[in-house]
Amino acid sequence: MTDKIVTMVQPTDSGPPDLLDRRSRPLRDLRISVMDRCNFRCPYCMPEDKYHKDFQFLKSTERLSFEEILRLAHIFSGLGVHKLRLTGGEPLLRPGIADLVGDLSHVPGIDDVALTTNGILLAQHAAALKAAGLSRVTVSLDSLNEEVFLMMSGGRGSTGQVLEGIAAALTAGLTPIKINTVVKRGVNEHTVLDLVDRFRDTGVIVRFIEYMDVGTINHWKRSDCVPSRELLAMIGARWPLTAVKANYHGEVAERYRFDDGVGEVGFISSVSEPFCGSCTRVRLSSDGQLFTCLFASRGTDLRNPLRAGASDDELRALVRGIWGAREDRYSELRASQRKDDKDGKVEMYYIGG
Numbered sequence: 001m002t003d004k005i006v007t008m009v010q011p012t013d014s015g016p017p018d019l020l021d022r023r024s025r026p027l028r029d030l031r032i033s034v035m036d037r038c039n040f041r042c043p044y045c046m047p048e049d050k051y052h053k054d055f056q057f058l059k060s061t062e063r064l065s066f067e068e069i070l071r072l073a074h075i076f077s078g079l080g081v082h083k084l085r086l087t088g089g090e091p092l093l094r095p096g097i098a099d100l101v102g103d104l105s106h107v108p109g110i111d112d113v114a115l116t117t118n119g120i121l122l123a124q125h126a127a128a129l130k131a132a133g134l135s136r137v138t139v140s141l142d143s144l145n146e147e148v149f150l151m152m153s154g155g156r157g158s159t160g161q162v163l164e165g166i167a168a169a170l171t172a173g174l175t176p177i178k179i180n181t182v183v184k185r186g187v188n189e190h191t192v193l194d195l196v197d198r199f200r201d202t203g204v205i206v207r208f209i210e211y212m213d214v215g216t217i218n219h220w221k222r223s224d225c226v227p228s229r230e231l232l233a234m235i236g237a238r239w240p241l242t243a244v245k246a247n248y249h250g251e252v253a254e255r256y257r258f259d260d261g262v263g264e265v266g267f268i269s270s271v272s273e274p275f276c277g278s279c280t281r282v283r284l285s286s287d288g289q290l291f292t293c294l295f296a297s298r299g300t301d302l303r304n305p306l307r308a309g310a311s312d313d314e315l316r317a318l319v320r321g322i323w324g325a326r327e328d329r330y331s332e333l334r335a336s337q338r339k340d341d342k343d344g345k346v347e348m349y350y351i352g353g
C-alpha cells in the first residue's frame, strides 16, 4: 500500500484536508474498543457458551495502553477524525477510563468524545466521566421487562441498574443520552412501545437497531431481524411521527419526531437500508487492529509498528494507505454476497459496536 492511491481534497471548513477512500468517503470517526471483556453475555454478541469462564480474553499487556491510544488519536485527528467513541466489550470495565477520556478530550481537532455502555457501571462513573471531558453517553437497553431484559443480557444485570445509570448520566449532564435497543424477532419486539413510552418526554432518545449479522457466533438469520419500517409503523400508530433531517452527514440513525412535540426516536437499519455510502467510521480493537468495516474479516495491525518504534509520519502513512484503499460496503452487498461462517468475520465485542 502506498500513498499514491490516496486522495486528499481541501474541506470547506478549517482542519486537515479530507482523506477520501475509493468511494470518496472521508474519514471522520474513530471507534476505540478499550476492553474486550464484558460483564454481560448478550446472546447476539457474546453468547455464554462461547464466552464461558475459561475463555481466554486478551492479557492486559496485549491491550493498547492509554499512551498508545492517545498517540493514535493524535494521528487520526491529523487525518480528519474529529469524533471519538469509546466502546468494547464493556468500556467501563477498563480501569482508569476517566483518565483516558480526559486525555482524549484535549487532542487538538477532537470535538466530541462519546462512550457506549451497557449501563451497569454507569451510576458509579457518570460524574467522573463528565468531569474528565466526556461529551455524552449511549446506553444499551433492550427492554424494560425484567424477564426479557435478562434474556437479552444473558442473565446479567438488571433494568434497575441500567435505569440508575441513565439517571446518573442525566444528572451529570452527559447529554443528549441515546439508548440503543437491539430488536430480535420473537424476543423483545413486544416491549418496544413500553420503552418509547418511558423515555419519549425525558430528552433521552431511544434508537432501535436492526439485529445484525456481525461476527459468526450469534447464528444470525434474516428472519430474526425486525425491519425498522415495521417498528416505525407500530410506534407511529400509537404516537404519530414525522421524519426529521439528519443532524450531520453520515448519521446512522434515521430520526423521527413525535407530532405531539415530545421527543424523538431513531432507527438504525443496517440490514434493511444499508448506509455504507455515507460511512465515515474506522474501528480500533483493544489490541490495536484497525478495521474499516464492522463486518470485516481482518484488520491491519497498528500495535506492532507502534511498539517497534514507528514515527508519527510512518503511522500516518500506514493509516492513510488503509483508508485510501478502502472500498468495503458489506451491508449493501449482504443480500448478494452473504459471507458465511468460514469467512471468520470479526466479532463485535472485539472491535466495538
Ligand SMILES: C[S@@+](CC[C@H](N)C(=O)[O-])C[C@H]1O[C@@H](n2cnc3c(N)ncnc32)[C@H](O)[C@@H]1O
Pocket (backbone or CB within 6 Å): 038, 044, 045, 087, 088, 089, 090, 091, 116, 117, 118, 119, 138, 139, 140, 180, 181, 182, 209, 210, 211, 212, 213, 214, 218, 348, 349, 352, 353
Ligand atoms: C458491542 S456493544 C459495546 C458497548 C457496550 N457493551 C454496550 O453494550 O453498549 C455496542 C452496541 O452494539 C450492539 N450490538 C451488539 N451485537 C449486535 C448485533 N448482533 N446486532 C445489532 N447490534 C448489536 C449492542 O446492543 C450495543 O448497543
Ligand code: SF4
Pocket (backbone or CB within 6 Å): 038, 039, 040, 041, 042, 045, 046, 088, 089, 090, 118, 140, 349
Ligand atoms: S452488546 Fe455490549 S453488553 Fe452485550 S455482550 Fe456485547 S459488549 Fe457486552
